[in-house]
Amino acid sequence: MLSTFLAVLRRDLLLAWRGRADVLVTLAFFVIVVCLFPFGVGAEPNQLRAIAPGVLWVAALLACLLSLHRLFAQDHADGTLEQLLLSSEPAALWVAAKVLAFWLSTGLPVVAVAPGLALLLDLEQGALPVLVLSLALGTPILGLLGAVGAALTLGLRGGGMLLALLVLPLFVPVLIFGAGAVEAEASGTGAAAHLLLLGGGLAGALALAPWACAAALRISTD
């Protein structure tokens, strides 16, 4: 049981380390999208401050979204997925390991650099801890929900974009509560309710998504 979980986790982290260009570049994407905004929108500080939580969260969401397709793609192409499905352990187990590794290598760095970018956009300093917390709770949900979408679109032509279409409506509540939390804190309303809801969502996703994802994988490799 646990040995499969650990084997998959260790391998995926090793792969992330070998391909650290990837991880760095996900980060770079996050940074660049945020930095693009002043160019597109104009550099007026008040306006930037007002849209900062939204821009940060949208950028984090896009960064997660765009790395999602490689959650299973490589393993699907080279046959590793078939082998994993032929293992006698429950599939939800190693799916969870894969998602965990994915979050550690993609979500965590985004969470880590977000405060820096927030300062660039002149977000109020008091809201920084809430920003980090909301991202830390929200990005795993994105990863879990996204894994289901990634499993369903596996091997389909145009899969990456189809994936975006499938999961974005599901991501909207996360985005609303995530960005909402930061904004509420920045405007002094207090973010506790938002964060609680995000926590609840995370618990629910943790309980359900691996199973849905495992079922989807079986369907996709048929």
Added chain:
Amino acid sequence: MLSTFLAVLRRDLLLAWRGRADVLVTLAFFVIVVCLFPFGVGAEPNQLRAIAPGVLWVAALLACLLSLHRLFAQDHADGTLEQLLLSSEPAALWVAAKVLAFWLSTGLPVVAVAPGLALLLDLEQGALPVLVLSLALGTPILGLLGAVGAALTLGLRGGGMLLALLVLPLFVPVLIFGAGAVEAEASGTGAAAHLLLLGGGLAGALALAPWACAAALRISTD
């Protein structure tokens, strides 16, 4: 000469048609990114109107960017690219054909739906023609520049993201002039200068990018 150009163009358009899910979904991505913003930023109409040109242009840029990696990826993986490089025609020729097909199947639809989305964000109606024109001039530049990046990152692990990192700095001027044109028109300043610059950029990119791209492809398949 021309027959190779036409053969490649026809095939790529045929492929786009076979995989029309792809094209539709690129569009859907554009639509969704634009629609995400109100969730992140808040639904206040004045604020939305102010950031509309920037958001639209950033979304169009991201949509182009994210489809770029499939410009050569498939042909690289299955060996078609090798065969094309072994053809005795100049490579810049069929590279141009590929980029043209790419723009017709990705950029053009984005240009076509942009006005509708602009209405969602409540952009001033008078600025719509300028929006369309700026996108029609700008997205081909994105495609041409992006093709060079796509060729350079071919077959590299994390290519998609590395690509983003490489080409985004090149895209920024296009973004500035594109979004600037719309903003200038909306604020009554007149967009002629911006549009002229975009046109000049397009002419330059058309003249140079195919050659650079061909050279990059030779390097990448070595």
Added chain:
Amino acid sequence: MLEVDDLACLKGDRLLFRGLAFRLQAGELLRVAGPNGVGKTSLLRLVTGLALAEAGEVRWQGCPIRRDREAFHRELLYLGHAPSINDLLSPLENLRFACAAAGDGSDEEACTQALVRIGLANQLDLPARVLSQGQRRRVGLARLFLSARRALWVLDEPFTALDVKAVADLAQALSDHCAGGGMVMLTTHQDAPFAVAPRVLDVGAYAC
């Protein structure tokens, strides 16, 4: 014992074969034969449970594999067309992961031994990306040496890309597995020097 009854396989509009049935007893080596496109790969995927049959049933030790998938998969080793090798990992890392994920031990020493035995002693630490076709194939096949306890080996074109000596070694290993009471089911278009001539199942005979 593996029993296959009345199997039919539908691909798109085409019924590849129907009424396909056979038994595979301990110690037997079955070669699935037939021209290109007759449905050999499809048959192997049905037998392993990776694909769903249009009709018919596959039973392992008397029990339909859909019913007790875990028990069947514990006894099964399947190596398909795709080598299931990650390009960034070295042969050793690939092999250790494959074994660990399948639930076999992934002892470093044993894995190294297997790789050396299959002729990759000099490539243990190269990333798989730079290996030659034949070397990639060998990485996948190295699992055979660590899976003796799995009774049923299902191999899709295992001899592809291997050089003459490697083909002979592999044929020997397969014969040994059968001699030890295992079962092997494979497809190949090449001749290989098996110790005992394998039984042949001609899929063409069931084609529609």
Added chain:
Amino acid sequence: MLEVDDLACLKGDRLLFRGLAFRLQAGELLRVAGPNGVGKTSLLRLVTGLALAEAGEVRWQGCPIRRDREAFHRELLYLGHAPSINDLLSPLENLRFACAAAGDGSDEEACTQALVRIGLANQLDLPARVLSQGQRRRVGLARLFLSARRALWVLDEPFTALDVKAVADLAQALSDHCAGGGMVMLTTHQDAPFAVAPRVLDVGAYAC
């Protein structure tokens, strides 16, 4: 005539071979032999000009290929490991595109004939994605029947995944090409019934 002089190939920090030299005359069939990983594929890629040699030179009709690439490529047909087939297109569309892009004619009738001749009469309009391994391989090989005017054929493991009959047909076609004054350079680990036993170039002899 193809002349190769003093060729050396470096991969990573490993010198695969050096001092490799041979001549290929019109009408000759050259089989590049050697165990897995010795550098056969690497050699073919050097000869076609797709990769850059560490040392040495390849000349076509007396002229270094780097100097007049177009003229060389007009006479060359290379089929590598990758089948250069797009999964969404049918065999016919794939073949027509391959011919058109290479600058050969892409006459529909001729392409259909070639595919029928290679045994894909029933798969003309299927998307290539659903073809079996052997069928995919055949789509790539069909170009041979349309490239008789190209003097030099360079083929990397052309027999892989083909069934016995297809191997015989292909060997026949290669022999015919040579009989008509063409040249063929190929790698393979399989035996094939060539009309005339091919000349063998053992890369192992130049290995370091």
Added chain:
Amino acid sequence: MQWESWSAFWNMGGAAYFVWGSYGVTFALMALELVLVLRRRKDTITRLLRWRRAVGKDSARGSAKEGGTPVPAMESET
């Protein structure tokens, strides 16, 4: 009746664009959907007929026997 004249009716109290725009698009879409659905049936039938001739009735029928179905009532015919 609500309307003094047909022109008043078509004018919709100045909101003709909005009201008729709504109704027009709605009914156009419904009509389009109906046409597509009916045409799909025709297409399906011609395509399947062509297919049956191509593969030969034999193999088409052959699979019917194998055509195992999870719905029990399915096999009752014949």
Added chain:
Amino acid sequence: MNSPERSRSLFRFAAPHNFYPLAGRLAPWFATAALVLTVAGLWLGFFVAPTDATQGEVYRVIFIHVPAAWMSMFVYLVMAFWSAVGLVMNTRLSFIMSQALAPTGAMFCFVALWTGALWGKPTWGAYWVWDARLTSQLLLLFLYFGFIALTRAIEDPRRADRAGAIIALVGAVNVPIIYFSVQWWNTLHQGASVSLNKAPSMATTMLLGMLVMAIAAWMYTIAVVLWRARSMILERERHTEWVGAVLEREAQGGRA
């Protein structure tokens, strides 16, 4: 297995070859009902219902707007229901039903958005505002598109069935979440600047017209879905004898 009790029970219509002729017989009746009810509803809406005191004539959009909005939400639920049935009972007809429903649901969803937008311009001064209800309707449209795109992108029908069912169910779990989150988001940001005003002017004739149109939309949906399901059944069951017989009959009919 072929016990007579079972084939006499209602359950036997779960078999495609029993459902196919039944659907063919029923669909025209539903279509006729839809036509009659639409005419009646339009007559009620345009000639009986009075002009609205505050909005004038624009409000007459309500007779398609509200039925379309209701249908779009309900159809998604029905779709999810059939998907669940399909996954649990493994009946092919359920998957066919859910896939046959999707385009019609998406169509109504779009109609609700379109008519709402056209209604919004004269009443709110903008084609679109990011109101909670409008936004969740938009997201519903995306859910429909996702379902349709996914099932179309997968060629193997069995895989398409089950993959579509999963996404339909995941979406159904999310619909209420989306609805409430969006509501909260909106009220947090801009208060109740926009609310649909209805109660005061809602005359009984209006209500009646709306109800008649809603039932007409139901009838239309059922008819179209039955027809669409018939084509899908033929496609899926093309290997069976009964489809062969149907096709032969059609071929003869075509020639005659």
